Amino acid sequence: MKAAVVVFPGINRERDMARTLKLVSGHEPAMVWHAETALPAGTDLVVIPGGFSYGDYLRCGAIAARAPIMDAVRAHAAKGGLTLGVCNGFQILCEAGLLPGVLMRNAQLRFICRDVYLKVERSDTPFTRGYNAGQVIRVPVAHGEGNYIADGETIARLEGEGRVLFRYSSPDGMIDPNWNHNGAINAIAGILSDKSNVLGMMPHPENHVETVIGLTDGRGLFAGMVEHLAKAA
Amino acid sequence: MKARVTVTLKTGILDPQGKAIEGALRSLGVEGVASVRQGKVFDIEIEGTDAAKAEALLKQAADKLLANTVIENYRVEVVG
Numbered sequence: 001m002k003a004a005v006v007v008f009p010g011i012n013r014e015r016d017m018a019r020t021l022k023l024v025s026g027h028e029p030a031m032v033w034h035a036e037t038a039l040p041a042g043t044d045l046v047v048i049p050g051g052f053s054y055g056d057y058l059r060c061g062a063i064a065a066r067a068p069i070m071d072a073v074r075a076h077a078a079k080g081g082l083t084l085g086v087c088n089g090f091q092i093l094c095e096a097g098l099l100p101g102v103l104m105r106n107a108q109l110r111f112i113c114r115d116v117y118l119k120v121e122r123s124d125t126p127f128t129r130g131y132n133a134g135q136v137i138r139v140p141v142a143h144g145e146g147n148y149i150a151d152g153e154t155i156a157r158l159e160g161e162g163r164v165l166f167r168y169s170s171p172d173g174m175i176d177p178n179w180n181h182n183g184a185i186n187a188i189a190g191i192l193s194d195k196s197n198v199l200g201m202m203p204h205p206e207n208h209v210e211t212v213i214g215l216t217d218g219r220g221l222f223a224g225m226v227e228h229l230a231k232a233a
Numbered sequence: 234m235k236a237r238v239t240v241t242l243k244t245g246i247l248d249p250q251g252k253a254i255e256g257a258l259r260s261l262g263v264e265g266v267a268s269v270r271q272g273k274v275f276d277i278e279i280e281g282t283d284a285a286k287a288e289a290l291l292k293q294a295a296d297k298l299l300a301n302t303v304i305e306n307y308r309v310e311v312v313g
Contacts, residue, residue: 059301102303109249
């Protein structure tokens with residue numbers, strides 16, 4: 001799996017992401033600076049990591065979404081290339097129009113930094129073949145603006161087309177307002193694009209992949225992508 | 234030319250920051266506030282003197298960057 005991690009000023013999770021990609025795929029990802037206009041030839045996966053691009057000025061992800069490299073990311077996604085945005089990366093993908101909707105300030109107005117439980121809704125996607133549908137995984141979140149919202153029509157379409165991939169849940173997979181940490185509509189934690197090749201999610205699966213940390217629930221996402229690409233090749 | 238772009242949240246979009254400000258005003262004893270919605274104001278200096286051209290430019294700026302039209306409305310005005 002040839003991965004490229006896009007780096008914007010103010011991003012701070014790119015090294016966690018690169019470490020995980022190397023660990024799971026065996027290949028060092030390319031680090032691509034935002035001012036570049038092309039991705040390395042043969043890139044299978046583009047990852048936009050978490051952090052605080054441009055200090056979250058204007059709106060989270062708004063300025064990064066208009067950076068020079070984003071045209072190349074858009075072209076990669078349009079060709080069906082796998083694209084993953086985590087945390088600020090999810091916000092950037094929404095601002096860039098690669099995913100619908102927007103991430104608003106958390107309903108309780110607090111920055112949330114803790115482990116959460118996610119219900120994996122489907123296993124038949126390039127991102128979740130390492131999980132079973134309905135499985136609950138535990139991964140960390142760290143965000144102040146993760147409260148997903150879109151207009152009613154968009155939400156109905158996302159739900160109808162099975163494009164809600166992860167939801168905040170209880171440890172046993174119940175969707176309950178008490179476990180919906182940021183107030184996201186329908187407890188949405190991650191969504192897919194219409195062609196299922198772009199995933200945006202607020203939680204950080206890249207931080208739960210090594211036994212030394214304790215949990216490895218995030219590993220399935222990366223292992224699943226590697227497997228998907230190996231099958232497609 | 235001086236111009237101003239005002240960006241506000243669309244009706245029906247929950248505004249937790251506005252709600253917090255509303256609560257703070259109430260706790261300060263500022264009476265009679267029914268609700269607060271927070272927005273943004275951009276004061277922009279435009280080159281040239283063509284007001285129609287300036288308005289078109291401001292709309293472009295708002296559509297491309299200043300507002301996220303999924304959740305926000307904007308208003309442009311050339312102040313002169």
